[in-house]
Amino acid sequence: MIHARNARPHPTLETDHGDDWRDEARCLRADPELFVPPGSSWQGHEYQEAAAKAYCALCPSVAPCLAWALEVGDEWAVLGDTNPNERRAIKRKEARASA
């Protein structure tokens, strides 16, 4: 999956979104640790997050990756060009829209 089928941070769960998108993931060729920046108090957090998002920005799998990340509720990694706070905001917005 995201990433490499057996690599973190991207698990290898099958999802309703299918699995083929993982084969096209740009992060298959990246260090998985790049996508899991240390805590936000770490001085390089923003830089590392931006570097991870730079991979996502050019990834053909960004849409299904984001859908998957929203589905599984990952709390740590940059996935689908979003960090966990951004995904929580998306989920809150979706919840408000469906209320």
Ligand code: SF4
């Ligand atoms: S959008 Fe980012 S995290 Fe998702 S598969 Fe692509 S490079 Fe990996």
